[in-house]
Amino acid sequence: KFGKDGRLYAINPEAGFFGVAPGTSDQSNKNAMESIKENTIFTNCALTEDGDIWWEQIGHPAKGKLVDWKGNTRDALPTDKSPKGEEFAHPNARFTAPAKQCPAIADEWEDPKGVPISAFLFGGRRPSTIPLVHQSRDWNHGVFLGSIVGSEITAAALDLKVGSIRRDPFAMLPFCGYNMGDYFQHWINIGKKSTADKLPKIFYVNWFRKDLNGNFIWPGYGENSRVLAWIFDRCDGKDNAVETAIGWMPKEGAINTGGLNVSKEQMKEILSVDAEGWKKEIADIRENHYPKFGNRLPKELTEALNTLEKRLG
Structure with a gap:
């Protein structure tokens, strides 16, 4: 909508973020990794022995055994990569987290006046x-x-x-x-x-x-x-x-x-x-x-x- 100053303003209609998990790491998307530390839903990721999640190119190898996205238990690999077709996490595995958990989100993100574009x-x-x-x-x-x-x-x-x-x-x-x-x-x-x-x-x-x-x-x-x-x-x-x-x-x-x-x-x-x-x-x-x-x-x-x-x- 336009403000009285003639500028176009926007209101964020969403409450959170979602993204593809494989390939997301501290190196590729630090803020995403910070945003998903808690209160987050993960789909089709691998499950570690201690109940955590894991995916390919997360930045570190897993230990012990993993439950893959198909429900099969397999030995983890020494790297954070898997042969094509043998991924532990589905290539399109996702995460979704509350936007307020993103460390870079603007203070005004919920301002009803909106923010100028x-x-x-x-x-x-x-x-x-x-x-x-x-x-x-x-x-x-x-x-x-x-x-x-x-x-x-x-x-x-x-x-x-x-x-x-x-x-x-x-x-x-x-x-x-x-x-x-x-x-x-x-x-x-x-x-x-x-x-x-x-x-x-x-x-x-x-x-x-x-x-x-x-x-x-x-x-x-x-x-x-x-x-x-x-x-x-x-x-x-x-x-x-x-x-x-x-x-x-x-x-x-x-x-x-x-x-x-x-x-x-x-x-x-x-x-x-x-x-x-x-x-x-x-x-x-x-x-x-x-x-x-x-x-x-x-x-x-x-x-x-x-x-x-x-x-x-």
Whole structure:
């Protein structure tokens, strides 16, 4: 909802957090591990001899015997990894915990006034084309970015060709109970209710760029805070970006890489405009994505797509 100051405010409608357990550790997600120390529900995890829970890549091996997610008792392994297909915890095992137990949650998280929204971040799992971070030029361009969110299909998906893009606009397909074209229009309409200087800024992030050898270039996890720092600076009006064909991107050196094993060349690679890749992206959106919404697709999004095509030359 909009406040008297013209800014958009949000109220958290949820009481807790849930997440996938395997791969969660003190190293990958310290705050999650702190949040689930008590009052937590676990599903399809392994059970230790002393009644605790365990999963693959939790950060330490288990001892003695474990009851796996199928109810079988087996000897624990000397590492926190298991051969594929022999996991003690189901690969999609989950935890859910009260939000108030998260050490990083804002003091105002239950304030009925809500908290002002400074930025929206969208993102998908893309090994190429989409840069580490870019910012929309304006609100409608940001809605366009949200509408094209997608992730590259892996061998785990059976219904689409590997390497094709599964679009999930605004990451809302599983949750939107009405036509997504109308959902897009709702976002467009929100942008008309305030001024550009008071509307949240919109960013698109991609932590999953890979090099030619198939290795992730950006370390991800907690290091993503370095990108967030740039985003915070943008919200504060700092001049740390350059305008490109796809939107605003960090100036050289604007993202702090001190202490990271990421070279200047690699940063340049994940913060550059892949014009040919974006042209293929445009073709996929125009031929395979936007036609799904028929006459419910807002004209502003078609205009944004056309503008992007023209800017790429």
